[in-house]
Amino acid sequence: MSPILSFERVTYHYPGNDTPALDDVSFEIEPGELCLLAGLSGHGKSTLLRAACGLVPHFHGGRFAGTVRLAGMDTREHGPARLGAVAGALFQDPETQLVTSSVRSELALSLESRGHGAGAVARGVEEVALALGIDALLDRSVHELSGGEQQRVALGAALAGRPPVVLLDEPTSQLDPVAGDELIGLLRRLNQEWETTVLLAEHRLERCLSAADRVIAMRSGRVAHDGDAASFLTWAARESPALQTPGAKLFALAGLRPLPVGVRQARASLRAHGLLPGDGHAEPAVDPAPVQGDSPEGEPRSNAGWRLRRHKPATALRLRGVWHELRDGPAILRGVELTLRPGETVALMGRNGAGKSTLLRHAAGLLAPTRGRIERAGRVALLLQNPGDYFVHERVCEETSVPALRSVGLVHMAERNPRDLSGGERQRLALAIVTGDGDAPAVLALDEPTRGMDREAKAELALELRRRAQDGQAVIVATHDPEFAASCARRAVLLADGRVIADGPATELLAGGWYFATETARILGGAGGALLPEQGVALLQADIALEALV
Amino acid sequence: MFTGTQPFFYRRLSSPLHAARAGVGAVWALALTVAALVLFDPLVLLALTLAVLGAGFGARIGHPLARTLRTAAIVAVPIVAINVLVSRDGLTVFARLGDLGPFGQGDVTVEAVVYGTVIALKVTLLILITTLASLAVDPDELLRAFRRLSFRSALTASLSTRMIPLLAADSGRLAEAQRTRPGGAPTGARARVALLGAVVSGSLDRAMDVAATLELRGFAASRRPPHRSHPSRLWSRHDIAFACSAVAILALTVLGRFGGAASFQAYPLVHMPVTAGTLALCATLIVAILLPFCDRRGIDP
Numbered sequence: 001m002s003p004i005l006s007f008e009r010v011t012y013h014y015p016g017n018d019t020p021a022l023d024d025v026s027f028e029i030e031p032g033e034l035c036l037l038a039g040l041s042g043h044g045k046s047t048l049l050r051a052a053c054g055l056v057p058h059f060h061g062g063r064f065a066g067t068v069r070l071a072g073m074d075t076r077e078h079g080p081a082r083l084g085a086v087a088g089a090l091f092q093d094p095e096t097q098l099v100t101s102s103v104r105s106e107l108a109l110s111l112e113s114r115g116h117g118a119g120a121v122a123r124g125v126e127e128v129a130l131a132l133g134i135d136a137l138l139d140r141s142v143h144e145l146s147g148g149e150q151q152r153v154a155l156g157a158a159l160a161g162r163p164p165v166v167l168l169d170e171p172t173s174q175l176d177p178v179a180g181d182e183l184i185g186l187l188r189r190l191n192q193e194w195e196t197t198v199l200l201a202e203h204r205l206e207r208c209l210s211a212a213d214r215v216i217a218m219r220s221g222r223v224a225h226d227g228d229a230a231s232f233l234t235w236a237a238r239e240s241p242a243l244q245t246p247g248a249k250l251f252a253l254a255g256l257r258p259l260p261v262g263v264r265q266a267r268a269s270l271r272a273h274g275l276l277p278g279d280g281h282a283e284p285a286v287d288p289a290p291v292q293g294d295s296p297e298g299e300p301r302s303n304a305g306w307r308l309r310r311h312k313p314a315t316a317l318r319l320r321g322v323w324h325e326l327r328d329g330p331a332i333l334r335g336v337e338l339t340l341r342p343g344e345t346v347a348l349m350g351r352n353g354a355g356k357s358t359l360l361r362h363a364a365g366l367l368a369p370t371r372g373r374i375e376r377a378g379r380v381a382l383l384l385q386n387p388g389d390y391f392v393h394e395r396v397c398e399e400t401s402v403p404a405l406r407s408v409g410l411v412h413m414a415e416r417n418p419r420d421l422s423g424g425e426r427q428r429l430a431l432a433i434v435t436g437d438g439d440a441p442a443v444l445a446l447d448e449p450t451r452g453m454d455r456e457a458k459a460e461l462a463l464e465l466r467r468r469a470q471d472g473q474a475v476i477v478a479t480h481d482p483e484f485a486a487s488c489a490r491r492a493v494l495l496a497d498g499r500v501i502a503d504g505p506a507t508e509l510l511a512g513g514w515y516f517a518t519e520t521a522r523i524l525g526g527a528g529g530a531l532l533p534e535q536g537v538a539l540l541q542a543d544i545a546l547e548a549l550v
Numbered sequence: 551m552f553t554g555t556q557p558f559f560y561r562r563l564s565s566p567l568h569a570a571r572a573g574v575g576a577v578w579a580l581a582l583t584v585a586a587l588v589l590f591d592p593l594v595l596l597a598l599t600l601a602v603l604g605a606g607f608g609a610r611i612g613h614p615l616a617r618t619l620r621t622a623a624i625v626a627v628p629i630v631a632i633n634v635l636v637s638r639d640g641l642t643v644f645a646r647l648g649d650l651g652p653f654g655q656g657d658v659t660v661e662a663v664v665y666g667t668v669i670a671l672k673v674t675l676l677i678l679i680t681t682l683a684s685l686a687v688d689p690d691e692l693l694r695a696f697r698r699l700s701f702r703s704a705l706t707a708s709l710s711t712r713m714i715p716l717l718a719a720d721s722g723r724l725a726e727a728q729r730t731r732p733g734g735a736p737t738g739a740r741a742r743v744a745l746l747g748a749v750v751s752g753s754l755d756r757a758m759d760v761a762a763t764l765e766l767r768g769f770a771a772s773r774r775p776p777h778r779s780h781p782s783r784l785w786s787r788h789d790i791a792f793a794c795s796a797v798a799i800l801a802l803t804v805l806g807r808f809g810g811a812a813s814f815q816a817y818p819l820v821h822m823p824v825t826a827g828t829l830a831l832c833a834t835l836i837v838a839i840l841l842p843f844c845d846r847r848g849i850d851p
């Protein structure tokens with residue numbers, strides 16, 4: 001069988017850049033494979049996808065060596081318009097991939113531009129809308145869609161012509177856990193039922209590793225590993241721990257083998273070892289405290305913490321029956337009651353469109369409640385979703401003061417253009433801008449701060465948030481990422497349809513569910529409230545010790 | 551999803567203009583544009599502005615149109631100021647600013663102020679009409695209507711009308727981000743220029759991404775659809791009303807320009823006779839523009 005996509009010694013430099021974005025890349029993908037692209041940010045995943053569909057070099061220019069063939073077509077000889085009929089592509093930001101006004105016309109565009117008649121276009125639109133479950137959105141304006149809905153519509157537009165290859169660059173980055181799982185399930189179905197070849201770049205590997213036939217890991221523009229999911233995990237444990245899934249990390253720390261590619265395999269393996277909590281074994285209590293901060297009930301967890309906050313006001317932020325009702329439209333918030341105490345770290349979770357962003361805007365005073373009251377102990381610093389929106393100058397030092405830059409470790413980049421910074425650095429600069437160098441804000445609110453971030457950058461951000469909480473700031477983070485929520489928050493609040501439907505310790509809320517739960521918690525069935533591999537391993541080691549004793 | 555103020559993009563609303571077919575809506579907006587470009591009488595331009603604002607409220611997009619009017623005022627003021635500084639044609643000097651370097655003697659004349667105001671009024675009117683068309687004429691239907699002629703041109707035109715709400719959304723997002731800085735958003739001309747620069751550079755980045763998407767969707771290889779790919783659609787009462795309104799606006803424009811009902815001269819002395827003909831022209835223009843909005847039957851989406 002001839003490969004549907006092949007890279008042969010491909011090296012590529014972006015214009016004006018001496019470091020290759022792709023460096024001697026060679027591999028072949030067979031029709032019907034679901035292949036996962038792994039790697040840290042800036043290591044070539046997106047460039048590889050753009051080379052596969054011909055945007056590199058036709059659209060971006062630069063120096064290109066080697067050969068890429070898509071369905072037998074050399075991408076040097078055929079432009080993206082021709083290759084687009086074979087490969088549907090979905091890139092990171094769905095907003096820039098929606099070019100018309102309504103969902104129906106968006107899905108129809110590629111079919112119309114390839115000269116299909118009205119009947120074929122209507123059928124194609126209807127079919128892809130039904131397949132993706134977006135038929136209810138067909139007559140909506142694309143401007144009215146949430147991020148998750150935009151993502152699904154952009155995917156629908158890429159799939160409208162039923163291309164045999166689909167290229168996806170972090171398609172779940174804006175999706176809530178439910179929609180993310182649905183999307184991965186859909187890709188698997190496309191792959192199994194239509195034999196669609198899928199090449200998927202993703203940071204949250206735990207979401208899709210079990211569905212992948214094969215994993216290609218990129219490092220510094222080169223293929224560092226190419227093999228099945230199990231061999232990738234073994235390689236990652238040895239060569240690139242930041243790429244490990246939480247489940248694999250849990251097993252590696254506990255000294256268990258083989259490393260699991262998904263929750264199901266992990267649980268089966270633990271059951272085989274007689275280590276699955278709740279499977280006839282005692283559950284040792286685990287203190288999953290990753291953070292120095294208040295307990296969810298506001299009780300101090302340690303004497304040091306109590307001393308730290310003894311003289312601070314009891315409440316940093318209080319929302320009392322806050323409503324946000326649109327004129328001629330629905331209510332986005334419906335009587336939200338929420339209290340944050342100094343030093344508390346709270347993860348605000350919920351599906352796309354639940355009202356998380358609106359709640360944070362109210363907290364920061366950008367919006368006024370239509371009913372209800374908000375009390376603030378001081379300034380509320382809000383970091384919005386896109387850090388690039390804060391940058392209006394040509395140099396980093398013009399955006400904020402030197403002490404503020406020093407506080408986030410960016411003072412050495414003062415002369416750089418903010419737009420040239422990496423994703424993590426941009427996030428830190430935006431944080432410095434909103435927090436400033438004067439009095440520390442009473443509350444730090446962050447709206448989806450980890451979009452497009454790799455695990456290393458997320459860990460750094462979680463550390464920074466914990467540090468600020470220790471300094472007495474209340475931190476509230478709206479996030480779709482349960483792993484990040486578990487790493488930085490002690491309390492979790494679940495929002496649905498503008499209402500708080502659950503509010504409690506993260507160890508309870510992120511341990512017990514299917515969707516809003518970490519992989520470690522799902523593997524261990526929520527035992528002991530363990531959310532992260534480091535916490536889960538204590539549980540397993542206690543069991544292993546017990547086993548040895550017996 | 552965050553939903554704050556009334557959206558600034560096309561959305562099918564219950565209004566006669568939204569109910570009319572996109573081609574007719576576009577022609578009606580084009581007739582308004584011709585009137586705004588051809589007529590110079592300040593009174594007539596004022597009547598046109600009021601009528602366009604009235605049309606906005608008739609189309610249920612009055613609030614975004616009023617917001618646009620505020621933004622247009624920011625553009626209008628410098629136009630008047632620049633004309634006052636560079637114009638040397640007026641005779642009625644009412645202020646002497648002395649030597650202004652490259653601008654020469656700074657004699658401020660009544661004629662320069664009046665002419666600058668007329669140009670500013672025209673620019674404001676054009677901005678309002680473009681906004682009205684962007685918010686009330688379905689760009690996708692327009693694309694379908696014109697794709698038999700040239701798919702690429704129609705798509706480019708459709709995209710360019712979509713850029714207005716996108717730019718508005720971008721600038722709104724950036725302005726909101728600036729409000730979250732400690733001490734609030736920076737004020738002053740320098741801060742506004744910096745914000746404008748960021749919006750422009752952001753829109754260029756966005757244009758690159760949109761261009762890449764269009765490439766992959768086959769824009770470069772775009773083909774004409776087969777003949778009669780859509781069944782013909784009967785003209786509704788709103789189609790007929792707005793088509794008649796467009797014809798009336800064009801006829802009144804010609805009458806005003808060449809019939810002498812809107813004769814206006816700024817230089818060397820302001821000549822702006824307010825005759826019964828001028829007032830009648832203002833009144834009939836307002837009626838011609840607003841009459842189609844009176845029929846509210848069958849306007850629901």
